[in-house]
Amino acid sequence: MDRYWLKIKESIWFIPTLYSLFSVILAITFSTIDHIYHQTILMYVPHVLLTTVDLAQTILGGLSAALLTMTTFTFSTIMVVLTTYSSQFSPRTLKNFVRDPMVWRVLGVFMGGFIYTTLSLLFMQESIAGESVISSLVGVLYAMVCLIFFAIFIHHIARNIQVNTLIEKLTIEGIEAVGCYEELLKRKDMTTETTDNWQVRGIANPIAAENDGYLQLIDIDQLIALAQKHKGKIEMNCCIGDFVQTSTPVVTLYTNNQITFEEVDKLFVVGSERDTRQDPVFAIQKMVEVSLRAISPGINDPNTAIHNIYQLGRLLGSYSQLPKKDFIFMDEDKQSRVKMSLHSFDELLYQTFHQLRHYGKSDISIMGAITDSLIMAAVQAPLESKKDIWTIQLYLIEGMENIDFQSLDRLFYQKKIDKLADLVGEESVNGI
Structure with a gap:
């Protein structure tokens, strides 16, 4: 893995720079055609698609102002979304939006359009006055492409601002991080x-x-x-x-x-920041923070937290299948050379649920969702990991002992405990 190339690709300026360079080349190319090969243009391009220099300057000037306005609006929208991610979800989820190539691709297209129209105006000279030019046609086509990208951008933002979309992305991100270790096992x-x-x-x-x-x-x-x-x-x-x-x-x-x-x-x-490419634990931490924000008194959205906790069960189930033993890597002579350890599954379970238990212990729907996620993890988990799942369930029950739940709440929760106990091969206990 070329880490330097990876850092360059993931930087914010990389994609807009590529589009800007492409626009510079495009402007130079078509300005050269207008100056040197304008007679050839008349042979292959319909006259209705060509314009005079004066009209081309008017068109490109208007497009330049319009594209600059769209660029400013796009950048402002990106800042609003970043603020929403930080305040509503978690500051750790900002990178998920920042790394989204579609966002910076759209910004790059608008920046490239502004650069093309501005440079085309700069290169257009009175020496070709009265001649037909093609630069304005390319500018109009570029503006249409920008409109298409703008519509795609609005749809993309409207979809990605939804918390369920973010949760799904975080889950996939975590599963892919687990997949890195599964590839090592192969x-x-x-x-x-x-x-x-x-x-x-x-x-x-x-x-x-x-x-x-x-x-x-x-x-x-x-x-x-x-x-x-x-x-x-x-x-x-x-x-x-x-x-x-x-x-x-x-x-x-x-x-x-x-x-x-x-x-x-x-x-x-x-x-300076954690990265999820080889760190599924960080992906889980981000999902936990989204759930904690959802059940906070200021937001009070337990259904979002419940959906997120279910996805945690999927991710924990995938992680539980990793071996608990150390990874030993050998050279070509079969000599052991490198030993690598992973975060233990029981430690990960505790780190995942101790805050959720603390802030959600008085809400039976949240505690029921946590047990449901443990059930999902237990379905995938090997036998040695099922014991850790049962241990964390007993820990959850301990934290609920002083909470006054009603009879139907106890019955609701007891059914989930019984189901989990049956899956992990343990004797059920009285819940609350």
């Missing part, structure tokens, strides 16, 4: 079993981060190559998504020699 040089029980020997050489931040990505192949080069083994001291400092050893190389490291940034990426 590697031929990877195993969760090791014959030497991962015995490390030699001098410990810690490799620390170059800056404070969150561990976003790791490069397994680079780590294997480094361990093989020094005939040692590497242990990861942190999990993806952990906060590290410049003095925090992210990985440790055990070898017989004391060595120094160069180009540490090739081994892992540490950034």
